[in-house]
Amino acid sequence: MELEWAGVPSIAIVHEEMRGSAQAIARVSGCPDYEFLTVDYPWVPIAIWSKEECLDLAEIMAPKVLDALTGQS
Amino acid sequence: MTTAAQHAYDSYEALVEDYFEKGWTDGLPIMPPTPEKVAAFLERAGLSGDEVLGTVPTREVTCTAQQAAANAVMAGCLPEYFPTVVAAVRAHLHPKGNCHSTTGTLSGAAQAVIINGPIRNELGVASGAGCFGPGFRANATIGRALRLVIRNVCRGIPGFLDRASYSTPARYSFCFGENEEASEWEPLHVQRGLAPEQSAVTVHSLMKMVEATDFTSRNAEGVCDTLVSNIRANGIAGDSWLGEDGNVVIVVGHEHHRFFNEEGWSKADIQQYLWPRLNAPATSATDRMARIGKPEGILIVAAGGAGMGASWLLLPHLALAITEPVS
Numbered sequence: 001m002e003l004e005w006a007g008v009p010s011i012a013i014v015h016e017e018m019r020g021s022a023q024a025i026a027r028v029s030g031c032p033d034y035e036f037l038t039v040d041y042p043w044v045p046i047a048i049w050s051k052e053e054c055l056d057l058a059e060i061m062a063p064k065v066l067d068a069l070t071g072q073s
Numbered sequence: 074m075t076t077a078a079q080h081a082y083d084s085y086e087a088l089v090e091d092y093f094e095k096g097w098t099d100g101l102p103i104m105p106p107t108p109e110k111v112a113a114f115l116e117r118a119g120l121s122g123d124e125v126l127g128t129v130p131t132r133e134v135t136c137t138a139q140q141a142a143a144n145a146v147m148a149g150c151l152p153e154y155f156p157t158v159v160a161a162v163r164a165h166l167h168p169k170g171n172c173h174s175t176t177g178t179l180s181g182a183a184q185a186v187i188i189n190g191p192i193r194n195e196l197g198v199a200s201g202a203g204c205f206g207p208g209f210r211a212n213a214t215i216g217r218a219l220r221l222v223i224r225n226v227c228r229g230i231p232g233f234l235d236r237a238s239y240s241t242p243a244r245y246s247f248c249f250g251e252n253e254e255a256s257e258w259e260p261l262h263v264q265r266g267l268a269p270e271q272s273a274v275t276v277h278s279l280m281k282m283v284e285a286t287d288f289t290s291r292n293a294e295g296v297c298d299t300l301v302s303n304i305r306a307n308g309i310a311g312d313s314w315l316g317e318d319g320n321v322v323i324v325v326g327h328e329h330h331r332f333f334n335e336e337g338w339s340k341a342d343i344q345q346y347l348w349p350r351l352n353a354p355a356t357s358a359t360d361r362m363a364r365i366g367k368p369e370g371i372l373i374v375a376a377g378g379a380g381m382g383a384s385w386l387l388l389p390h391l392a393l394a395i396t397e398p399v400s
Contacts, residue, residue, distance in 0.1 A: 017379035049290035
């Protein structure tokens with residue numbers, strides 16, 4: 001959100017387990033409708049992932065990030 | 074039986090200050106144990122005031138239902154919590170619960186009160202996120218009630234019969250439920266011979282709590298190996314008085330539990346995997362034998378919220394974990 005406020009298009013990626021917390025932060029920051037991309041299992045919530053897990057996740061998420069930033073989603 | 078003297082106070086503040094002065098609290102304010110409230114608690118549990126819940130022979134202590142009710146009121150319990158408090162007191166005062174040792178020890182052992190069965194949800198006992206900590210009345214006050222009984226009835230007073238070098242914050246209150254809805258796992262009280270619909274309390278005296286963190290394992294065996302190494306880093310000496318019935322409690326966290334669910338591991342599977350590895354001979358000062366007499370002595374409990382790749386090890390003091398039904 002701070003990047004957005006600074007004029008940098010951005011999108012946050014959060015784990016499904018943390019969605020509630022992220023929405024709460026968005027709400028208290030005055031952006032209750034702020035949208036997130038979410039990651040779910042098998043990726044665990046704390047990002048101590050192997051290189052292979054990171055690459056697999058990046059392949060899945062990169063198009064979604066691009067779509068979100070370009071208003072395609 | 075000994076009936077408590079009745080005192081009159083001009084205000085709540087005056088009562089609380091007098092209770093502090095007399096040493097009847099854990100250092101926090103209490104609720105006034107009025108005769109009416111104590112009677113309501115006893116009625117809720119279907120007990121007469123002189124019913125004996127247990128004894129501590131070495132201290133010449135007999136704990137009655139009236140004494141437990143007074144302390145449960147003081148702890149902030151609601152009347153409907155009292156049957157659960159009664160079960161916790163009975164469990165702790167079981168001879169193998171070893172009250173005298175576990176509340177007097179230099180090590181400052183604490184008592185974990187683990188709640189199973191329908192009563193968890195009826196009382197709102199937390200078993201998920203934050204369940205070890207503040208914010209949940211049932212957890213906070215049921216655990217506190219047991220500790221106030223230990224202080225005010227069993228004379229576990231710091232510097233007197235409580236000889237803890239440091240003690241622990243867990244001695245204010247330590248109570249949580251098993252998250253029975255997290256999987257098909259057999260709940261702890263069922264493993265210990267009670268029916269699923271029977272509510273129950275297990276009291277486990279713990280020498281220390283150790284967090285077994287593991288963010289990198291992605292399967293059940295990996296998590297189990299982490300549990301083994303963390304327990305063996307501390308070791309469990311065992312005790313001839315307890316024989317082969319000694320316990321360790323493993324509170325399996327949400328993130329670790331997932332792997333057991335995915336691979337279909339039951340609690341019995343975990344016990345069978347852990348037991349020989351825990352009992353293997355020591356190889357160094359940081360890889361010590363954890364002497365548990367039987368696989369069933371390893372008590373597996375599901376609890377905690379999502380996020381942390383962690384489980385908690387409640388390493389025993391000189392006592393057995395005792396399970397009592399809530400009547």
